[in-house]
Amino acid sequence: MPEGILCNKTPVNTKEQLDAVLADKGGKKYYEEMKHLDVDVEKLQKSLQAGFKSRMRTWLEMCAHCGLCADTCFFYLANRKDPTQVPSYKILSTLGKIVKNNGKVDNAHMRYCMDVAWSKCTCCSRCGSFCPYGIDMGIMFGYLRGLCFSQGFVPWELKIGSGMHRIFHAQMDVTSEDWVETCEWMADEQQDEWPGLEIPVDKAGADLMYTLNAREPKHYPEDIAEAAILFHIAGENWTVPSEGWEQTSLTMFAGDWEGCKAQVQNVYAAIDRLKPKRVMGTECGHAHRATVIEGPYWVGRKDGRPPVPYLHYTEWVAEALRTGKIKIDPAKKIKVPVTLQDSCNYIRNYGLKDVTREIMSYLVEPGYFVEMTPSKEHNFCCGGGGGINGLGIYRPQRNMGLKVKRDQILATGCKLIVSPCHNCWDAIRDLEEVFELGIKQTFLKPLLIKMAIIPEHLKPKEEE
Amino acid sequence: MFYQFITGPLLWLSFGIFFIGLTVRVVNYIRGLDWQADRVAYRAHLSLGIKGALQSIIHWLVPFGSVGWRAKPLYTIIFFVFHIGLVVTPLFLQGHAVLLKERWGLNWPTIPMPLADLLTIGVIVGTVCLAIRRLALPEVRIVTTAYDYFLLLLTVTPFATGFLSVYQAPNPGDIANFWIYAHILSGELLLVAIPFTKLFHIVGYFLSRGQLGMDFGIKRGYKAKGGFAW
Numbered sequence: 001m002p003e004g005i006l007c008n009k010t011p012v013n014t015k016e017q018l019d020a021v022l023a024d025k026g027g028k029k030y031y032e033e034m035k036h037l038d039v040d041v042e043k044l045q046k047s048l049q050a051g052f053k054s055r056m057r058t059w060l061e062m063c064a065h066c067g068l069c070a071d072t073c074f075f076y077l078a079n080r081k082d083p084t085q086v087p088s089y090k091i092l093s094t095l096g097k098i099v100k101n102n103g104k105v106d107n108a109h110m111r112y113c114m115d116v117a118w119s120k121c122t123c124c125s126r127c128g129s130f131c132p133y134g135i136d137m138g139i140m141f142g143y144l145r146g147l148c149f150s151q152g153f154v155p156w157e158l159k160i161g162s163g164m165h166r167i168f169h170a171q172m173d174v175t176s177e178d179w180v181e182t183c184e185w186m187a188d189e190q191q192d193e194w195p196g197l198e199i200p201v202d203k204a205g206a207d208l209m210y211t212l213n214a215r216e217p218k219h220y221p222e223d224i225a226e227a228a229i230l231f232h233i234a235g236e237n238w239t240v241p242s243e244g245w246e247q248t249s250l251t252m253f254a255g256d257w258e259g260c261k262a263q264v265q266n267v268y269a270a271i272d273r274l275k276p277k278r279v280m281g282t283e284c285g286h287a288h289r290a291t292v293i294e295g296p297y298w299v300g301r302k303d304g305r306p307p308v309p310y311l312h313y314t315e316w317v318a319e320a321l322r323t324g325k326i327k328i329d330p331a332k333k334i335k336v337p338v339t340l341q342d343s344c345n346y347i348r349n350y351g352l353k354d355v356t357r358e359i360m361s362y363l364v365e366p367g368y369f370v371e372m373t374p375s376k377e378h379n380f381c382c383g384g385g386g387g388i389n390g391l392g393i394y395r396p397q398r399n400m401g402l403k404v405k406r407d408q409i410l411a412t413g414c415k416l417i418v419s420p421c422h423n424c425w426d427a428i429r430d431l432e433e434v435f436e437l438g439i440k441q442t443f444l445k446p447l448l449i450k451m452a453i454i455p456e457h458l459k460p461k462e463e464e
Numbered sequence: 465m466f467y468q469f470i471t472g473p474l475l476w477l478s479f480g481i482f483f484i485g486l487t488v489r490v491v492n493y494i495r496g497l498d499w500q501a502d503r504v505a506y507r508a509h510l511s512l513g514i515k516g517a518l519q520s521i522i523h524w525l526v527p528f529g530s531v532g533w534r535a536k537p538l539y540t541i542i543f544f545v546f547h548i549g550l551v552v553t554p555l556f557l558q559g560h561a562v563l564l565k566e567r568w569g570l571n572w573p574t575i576p577m578p579l580a581d582l583l584t585i586g587v588i589v590g591t592v593c594l595a596i597r598r599l600a601l602p603e604v605r606i607v608t609t610a611y612d613y614f615l616l617l618l619t620v621t622p623f624a625t626g627f628l629s630v631y632q633a634p635n636p637g638d639i640a641n642f643w644i645y646a647h648i649l650s651g652e653l654l655l656v657a658i659p660f661t662k663l664f665h666i667v668g669y670f671l672s673r674g675q676l677g678m679d680f681g682i683k684r685g686y687k688a689k690g691g692f693a694w
Contacts, residue, residue, distance in 0.1 A: 054496025055675055062668050065612050067604035068536060076603070083606035092607065129694070130532040132524055133669060134676030293683060297503035304505030304683055351680075351688030377685070377693055378531060 004033025009040065009152040011256060012163025021163065026392055027156025037152050039110055044103035047147055052099065056143060059135040060096055063088050069137065072130040074380045074404035075120050075397075087127040087137040090116050095144045114153040117144045117255075119394035122386030122401075124344040129377065145255030154254055155391045161250030162259045169266045170214040170246035180242050182217040186225040195460050197232045199224070202274060203239035208316075209276035210240050211247035211267060211291070213284050213422055226445040227282065233452055234325040244270025247281045248422075249290030253387030257298065264295035271307050280311040283443050285345030285421040286385070288312045293350055312346050314420055317444055318355045321362040332451040333365045339372055339414040341405075341428065341441075342379035343421035353377060356420070363418075363447060370412040380404050382419070384427025402431045409439060417441040467641070470648050471563070478652035485659025486667050493671045502679070509682040516681015516691055517674035523694035524673055530694045539597075546590025549583035550619065554651070556580075559630070584627050591620040615662060622651035 003009065005020070007030045012018050024030050069087040070076050076085035083089065094113040098105055121141040128136030148154055149162070164171050174182075183199040190197045200206070210231070216223040231238045244267045251259030271279060281287050292310045296303070311319075320326040340360055346352045353376040360369050372379060383402040388394055405427065409417060419425045419441050428441045499506050506513055523530040533540040554560060557580050561572040575583075595616055598608045629643035636642055658664055665672075677692075685692035 051501050053498050053501050054493045055502050055672075057496070058493060058668060058672055062662055062665050062672060063607075064662065064665070065598075065604070065607040065609065067601060067607055068532065068539070070603035081603065083602045086603045086606060088607050128676065129692070130535065132532065132673075133665065134520060134524075134673045136676060136679075294503055297500055297505075300500065302499070302505060303508040304499075304503075349684045351685040351692065354689050355687070377688070 002038040003152075004030070004037060006030045007033035007037055007152055007159075009037075009043075009150065011149075011166060011259065012159060013166050015167060018160065018163045018167060021156070021160055024156075030156045030159070031393070034111065034153065035107070037107060037110075039105060039107055039151055041103045041105075043150065044098065044105075044147060047150060048099065048103055051143070051146075056140055057099075059133070059140065060092070060099060062133055063092065063135055064133070066132070069127040069131055069135075072127045074124075074126075074383065075401050078383075078401045078403040085120060087121070088135075090120055091137045091140050091144075095140055095147075098144075098147065110148065110151055110153045113144060114148050114155065115394075117141050117148055118155050118158075118386070118388060118391060119397040122344075122381045122384070122388055124381035124385050125349060126344070126378070126380065129348065142252075142255070145253075146257055147255070149255035154256075155387075155393060157390050157392065158250060158254035158387060161387075161390075162254040162256040165249065165251045165256075165259050165263050168214075169243070169263065171248050171250045172214040172218045174214045174217050174246075176243050179217050179245055182221050182224065183240060186221050186228065190225055190229065193460060194229055194232055194458065196458075197228055199228045200239045202242050204274050206239040206274065206276045207237040207278065208239070209271065209274055209279045210238055210282075211245055211270075211279060211287075212240075212282040213248045213287055214246050215248075215422065216282065223282070223443075223445065226449055229449055230320075230326065230445060230452075233449075233454065233458065234320050236325070239274060239276065241270035241274055244268075244273075247287040247291050248284060249286065250387065252286060252290045252294070260290065260294070261298040264291055264299050267291055267295075268299060268307055276308065278309045278311060279306070280316045281313060283313045283420040283422065283425075283445065285343035285423055287422075289345040289349060293345075312350070312352055312355075313444065314346070314352055314356050314359060317448065318358045321359060326448060327453045328362050328448075328451050329453045334363055334368055334416070334447075335365045336416055337368055337370050337412070337414040338364055338416040338418060339370045339409065339412040340375075341382060341417055341419035341421065341424045342372070342376055343419075343424050344379070344381050344385055345421070347379065348377040351377070359444065360418070363451060370414050372408045372412055380408060382421075382424035382427035384423050384430070389423055389426050389430070398427075399430070399434050402427060402434060406431055406435050406437065410437065415439050418444065418447065420444045466645070470645065470652070474652060475648075478655040482655040482658055485656075486664065489659055489664050490667055490671065493668075497675065502675075504675075504679045504682055506678060506682070509686075512681045512686055513678035514681075516679070516685070517677035519691050520677025520680065520694055521670060521673045532694070542590050542593045542597075545586040546594065549587035549590065549623070553580055553583045553587065553623070559626075581627070581630075584623050587623045588620060588627070591616050611662075618650075618654055618657055618661075619663070622647055622654055625650055 006024055012021060067086060073087050079085050094116045123138040123142050125136050125138030128138055161171055180201055183201055187197055187199040247267060249260055249263050251263055292306055296305055340356060383405045388398045417428055417439060419428055420443060425441060432439055527540060527544045528534050556573060556575045558574045558577060561574045564570040564572045598604050625643050625647035629647050633643055658666060680692040
């Protein structure tokens with residue numbers, strides 16, 4: 001059978017297609033169809049010709065097979081040093097074989113590639129920072145995901161995720177109307193406690209445009225309220241766009257490069273329309289990577305930068321604390337041992353390690369902040385990056401991988417973890433569910449709201 | 465006659481292939497860089513890129529200079545003993561300098577013979593250690609192929625044969641000057657093989673490390689004070 005009804009080479013572009021794939025609970029039929037999906041060798045060859053250039057070609061060719069990457073990979077460590085988890089083995093046996101055979105590979109190999117690309121690598125790129133040649137297997141697995149996606153070999157949830165972005169310009173079925181209504185609802189809800197609080201939609205020329213994760217309006221709208229409260233306290237002249245508010249990109253996890261481009265264009269179009277001085281995103285790692293770090297390249301911006309300065313949430317928080325826009329009540333500083341989860345996407349792969357530590361210096365009583373080992377750009381992935389958090393068929397592999405983060409956290413002796421990244425947050429929540437360590441974790445927003453000094457004029461007036 | 469030929473035309477041919485081959489590889493690599501496919505704005509942020517490239521190259525060129533080297537102290541020692549011997553010995557050996565003096569009248573700097581011996585032994589011992597490592601460690605064994613052993617053999621042969629000829633080891637089968645001939649021929653074979661095998665990393669290292677350094681300098685680490693902490 002060349003193409004399945006659900007599992008095929010065509011991305012999900014219509015509501016009907018999306019509903020059909022969604023109706024196949026857990027992707028049972030979808031994965032069954034995948035077993036019979038043909039490989040379009042000619043298409044693979046063309047992709048290789050167009051995109052597999054000297055940087056990656058040299059990486060694959062030059063790899064000295066030294067094995068130094070082995071224990072840089074948390075999957076390798078978590079799986080009791082299973083040699084098939086060595087990063088170089090993983091990439092050579094997948095992408096390496098496709099390249100060596102010039103695309104002449106079969107269905108079984110493509111399914112193997114899918115398994116490895118999504119359940120044995122989170123594209124955290126830690127291996128790349130430990131390879132003497134600088135061979136970045138995270139980058140190559142990202143590329144392999146693209147090849148897999150174009151051939152229809154993509155996990156069920158990500159076929160859906162890519163479809164969501166293509167249809168709703170968001171990772172979930174949240175329309176612009178839903179989004180704007182959620183903003184109004186959240187602003188209304190806060191009026192008792194925060195009189196005058198606004199969530200300004202489509203305000204042109206604001207100092208700051210805020211973009212976020214569709215899960216916030218869909219599942220925990222209080223996150224939007226928290227963001228608004230902090231902007232309110234800081235006296236920020238801000239706005240959210242009615243369209244182009246979704247910053248995340250399941251298309252990136254899926255390897256759907258066309259979808260990635262459209263997603264970023266949607267955000268950049270909002271920038272173009274509202275002309276904010278700066279933009280910022282929520283506490284999310286991959287959203288930042290997709291929109292700020294990789295996004296400019298997908299849409300073809302030759303300077304590799306977004307159209308206006310685009311801050312990560314932590315950059316804004318550090319600035320607000322530094323300039324005194326938000327002041328922390330010294331009595332409320334954290335006085336228990338606390339550690340910080342460095343997100344791969346904006347620490348290792350963007351360099352915000354100093355910014356997050358600056359924040360901790362404001363929030364934590366001296367002596368209570370404990371670094372993980374290793375930390376900063378050499379930190380391990382939370383175990384849930386690259387989309388694996390959401391993939392049902394790879395849940396056992398994901399849970400196995402969490403062991404490394406668990407041990408890192410245990411070694412700090414902390415019961416509180418600050419994790420300013422949605423994926424890390426989810427992984428650590430699940431880690432607690434699986435291993436029951438008795439740990440708590442938090443985003444920055446609720447912490448800041450608890451600890452900030454509220455300016456008198458913002459407090460509700462006492463009723464006579 | 466034979467000696468004249470292998471240290472004359474054949475040597476020239478080997479060097480020719482070596483230099484032209486490597487030049488082609490460097491040019492092809494750089495021409496194959498693509499700002500959009502690699503997602504690194506090489507041209508737009510050239511100075512950030514060069515800074516990043518140099519940092520990345522230098523940290524990894526210095527023994528224990530990178531987090532990666534410090535994580536593997538024993539391997540790092542073997543690696544540097546092996547590589548320093550490989551580069552320094554042939555370049556500054558008195559025996560090689562004599563040839564340059566005789567042929568071109570060039571005064572080439574040299575290292576003392578005992579040091580050259582020590583470095584050569586380092587290369588040979590290093591080769592043995594690397595081979596044992598390939599066999600002993602499961603994480604290395606799984607990626608090791610016969611080709612990897614072949615390259616080790618190809619690399620160590622000129623050093624082992626050179627060492628044996630200097631110390632006038634008995635010639636097998638009574639072939640006069642066996643070891644020196646074996647040394648010259650295996651050295652030439654190595655030169656010719658470099659551009660066509662993984663050994664091209666003698667330039668490839670700088671290209672690949674430099675490229676990733678540019679990636680982190682321009683894009684993935686430019687927000688960190690002092691750049692990426694390699």
